[in-house]
Amino acid sequence: MVSSAVLGFPRIGAFRELKKNTEAYWSGKIDAEQLLKVGKDIREKNWKLQKEAGVDIIPSNDFSFYDHVLDLSILFNVIPDRYTKYELSSLDTFFAMARGLQRKASETTKAVDVPALEMVKWFDANYHYVRPTFSKSTNFKLNGQKPVDEYLEAKALGIETRPVLVGPVSYLFLGKADKDSLDLEPISLLEKLLPLYVEILKKLADAGAKVVQIDEPTLVLDLPENVKAAFQTAYSKLAAAEGLPELILTTYFGDVRPNLDAIKELPVSGFHFDFVRTPEQFDDVVSIVGDKTLSVGIVDGRNIWKNNFAESVDFVKKAIAKVGADKIIVATSSSLLHTPVDLANEKKLDAEIKNWFSFATQKVDEVVTITKAIAGEDVAAKLEENAAAIKSRKESKITNNPEVRKRTSEAQADESMSKRHSDFPTRLVSQKAKYNLPLFPTTTIGSFPQTKEIRINRNKFNKGEISAEEYEKFINSEMETVVKFQEEIGLDVLVHGEPERNDMVQYFGEKLNGFAFTTNGWVQSYGSRYVRPPIIVGDVDRPAAMTVKESVYAQSLTKKPMKGMLTGPVTILRWSFPRDDVTQKVQSYQLSLALRDEVNDLEKAGITVIQVDEPAIREGLPLRAGSERSDYLQWAAESFRIATSGVEDSTQIHSHFCYSDLDPNHIKALDADVVSIEFSKKDDPNYIQEFSNYPNHIGLGLFDIHSPRIPSKEEFIARIGEILKVYPADKFWVNPDCGLKTRGWEETRASLTNMVDAAKYYRGKY
Numbered sequence: 001m002v003s004s005a006v007l008g009f010p011r012i013g014a015f016r017e018l019k020k021n022t023e024a025y026w027s028g029k030i031d032a033e034q035l036l037k038v039g040k041d042i043r044e045k046n047w048k049l050q051k052e053a054g055v056d057i058i059p060s061n062d063f064s065f066y067d068h069v070l071d072l073s074i075l076f077n078v079i080p081d082r083y084t085k086y087e088l089s090s091l092d093t094f095f096a097m098a099r100g101l102q103r104k105a106s107e108t109t110k111a112v113d114v115p116a117l118e119m120v121k122w123f124d125a126n127y128h129y130v131r132p133t134f135s136k137s138t139n140f141k142l143n144g145q146k147p148v149d150e151y152l153e154a155k156a157l158g159i160e161t162r163p164v165l166v167g168p169v170s171y172l173f174l175g176k177a178d179k180d181s182l183d184l185e186p187i188s189l190l191e192k193l194l195p196l197y198v199e200i201l202k203k204l205a206d207a208g209a210k211v212v213q214i215d216e217p218t219l220v221l222d223l224p225e226n227v228k229a230a231f232q233t234a235y236s237k238l239a240a241a242e243g244l245p246e247l248i249l250t251t252y253f254g255d256v257r258p259n260l261d262a263i264k265e266l267p268v269s270g271f272h273f274d275f276v277r278t279p280e281q282f283d284d285v286v287s288i289v290g291d292k293t294l295s296v297g298i299v300d301g302r303n304i305w306k307n308n309f310a311e312s313v314d315f316v317k318k319a320i321a322k323v324g325a326d327k328i329i330v331a332t333s334s335s336l337l338h339t340p341v342d343l344a345n346e347k348k349l350d351a352e353i354k355n356w357f358s359f360a361t362q363k364v365d366e367v368v369t370i371t372k373a374i375a376g377e378d379v380a381a382k383l384e385e386n387a388a389a390i391k392s393r394k395e396s397k398i399t400n401n402p403e404v405r406k407r408t409s410e411a412q413a414d415e416s417m418s419k420r421h422s423d424f425p426t427r428l429v430s431q432k433a434k435y436n437l438p439l440f441p442t443t444t445i446g447s448f449p450q451t452k453e454i455r456i457n458r459n460k461f462n463k464g465e466i467s468a469e470e471y472e473k474f475i476n477s478e479m480e481t482v483v484k485f486q487e488e489i490g491l492d493v494l495v496h497g498e499p500e501r502n503d504m505v506q507y508f509g510e511k512l513n514g515f516a517f518t519t520n521g522w523v524q525s526y527g528s529r530y531v532r533p534p535i536i537v538g539d540v541d542r543p544a545a546m547t548v549k550e551s552v553y554a555q556s557l558t559k560k561p562m563k564g565m566l567t568g569p570v571t572i573l574r575w576s577f578p579r580d581d582v583t584q585k586v587q588s589y590q591l592s593l594a595l596r597d598e599v600n601d602l603e604k605a606g607i608t609v610i611q612v613d614e615p616a617i618r619e620g621l622p623l624r625a626g627s628e629r630s631d632y633l634q635w636a637a638e639s640f641r642i643a644t645s646g647v648e649d650s651t652q653i654h655s656h657f658c659y660s661d662l663d664p665n666h667i668k669a670l671d672a673d674v675v676s677i678e679f680s681k682k683d684d685p686n687y688i689q690e691f692s693n694y695p696n697h698i699g700l701g702l703f704d705i706h707s708p709r710i711p712s713k714e715e716f717i718a719r720i721g722e723i724l725k726v727y728p729a730d731k732f733w734v735n736p737d738c739g740l741k742t743r744g745w746e747e748t749r750a751s752l753t754n755m756v757d758a759a760k761y762y763r764g765k766y
């Protein structure tokens, strides 16, 4: 009979238990044992919740204290030497790799100073994984047995689970060579790695696991031939090993068709495909299933909209007709990691809108209900309720504002809306005259430390415990501190520090029409950093100015240029849960018009350096080359230009990108005057070289803001020197990788001072 499966459940706890305790552990408030217990409790809750909901196939090893890819690196001992020489505990080694560690010597411990591994986007999700970093000296061996331990832990609770592992090809392909081994191609390590997969899978089988979910999400990417070929090598080897569990080869986030040849004959016992993202692949991918199991990803693991049961039931029936009911699993499209935990904890949402949503806990029920409907069990009431919710959304006024629709299509048709008055060289002349900045101008990306005090005051204000005037006074005093500090250390283009912003997307969402917000809808972005994405429920417009007041106040405190700070249209879109009833392109244009009004208002108010952040522009890039990707690049860039092209030549437009390998060609079309990009962990000289042709000005991020580590002035000088070998001094801005909101003041002060001093050093030389 048809069975139900969940591919992974959020690991953060319904009320961010994991974050609170991980951070408490880092600051020494709780010990390792206490932290481990928190993990155990979360796992138990998740398993029981799924069991009680009636899910047939429940995942294990989907939990992690930071990142599941990093878990695998620990499991396979892919630990660069720089992390092992301090003899840290396994947990502390794990965290050192994740976030770096800098610690003074004490009587019992040595001094530690090691940067984090590189962290990058997980496909096109707003999740980041810690990049496996291989070297010629990597000593592959099994290090612990986390997947087995967690399988047994569930078993001890009376719950049979299906362990999840990222598969060998994806694990290698998502990794990179360490700086001591740049000519090493990770995929060439397959032969060394496979015995470890055999070993861990064997252990899982011995512990009782019958089936393992083996994730090969790279199958939705454009793969080089040798990587494609690696699937055959890897899975034949696993099939040849004795006593292993069955494997369900699991793909998600896109279209597998271009790589179908690579997997069609694989000796695995089943396949999982994401039919939420790419229903069109159905006929082709089903053709390779044969008498294997087909797991039908039909409940969206990436968004919060209620499943349409009638459509899903029809879809699954179509699959049954092809492969037979006993081969079918009804599943989430991907892990539910990317959705908030439980809609039941939302007490403030408007009832009409809330009825359109479904979070992880509800999605677990959806999978079960669809499965029951197919099995002919009586779920009529649920189906009816569902149909009513779908109808209510379709017919709601919120989802359709004719005026916004009209302005959006007019803007799309009017080319002048997306073009600056003059080209960059002409603008540069007016900007030079206006700002007269030194060589190696220094700036920051926007946010300064979001201290406890800021959070406390914001909470008080939100709860009505302090008045709007008191709160404004507090925010003003924060800006005063930040401005004074920047003047003291000699930064050139200042920022107000963003103390009034809880989050760079939520802040704008709250000021725009068309958004809904949750109270507990947290989703893991990386490690202990979670976000609470706004939900775009309807057409978007801007009822009033959003940032002018703070920027103007901050500018009043200094003679230096104060950068206005906005989040770009694509990033607001990407870091929200988007609508699925209107294209992303239309949502992006609606946002760009709202931002254009804001940019123009800032300029009118005398703020003439304006940064429009687009950190998410790269992650939104369709995973494969082709027309979808070029369309995206076209509308993403055009949205940015609509937002920023209403200004004078002398107004300097900045943009900022982080979190992923950026191709300079992708950002040229934005035509920003200055861009700052995350760069501090890029050590491939060829990559630096790629940026040397970027036509406008650029700040290659000089230090990692995800880590509390403080680079010295000498380190900055060395790094700038490295970049100067290939990158021209007259286009060179000096800035950190990203905003400083997650950092403390102590390290912020020290790092920025060293950075500015290094810039001054080069000014002296040039």
Ligand code: MET
Pocket (backbone or CB within 6 Å): 445, 446, 447, 504, 565, 613, 615, 656, 658, 738, 739, 740, 741
């Ligand atoms: C993730 S990009 C962050 C940009 C924002 N202006 C900040 O400094 O925090």
Ligand SMILES: [Zn+2]
Pocket (backbone or CB within 6 Å): 445, 615, 656, 657, 658, 659, 737, 738, 739
């Ligand atoms: Zn950033």
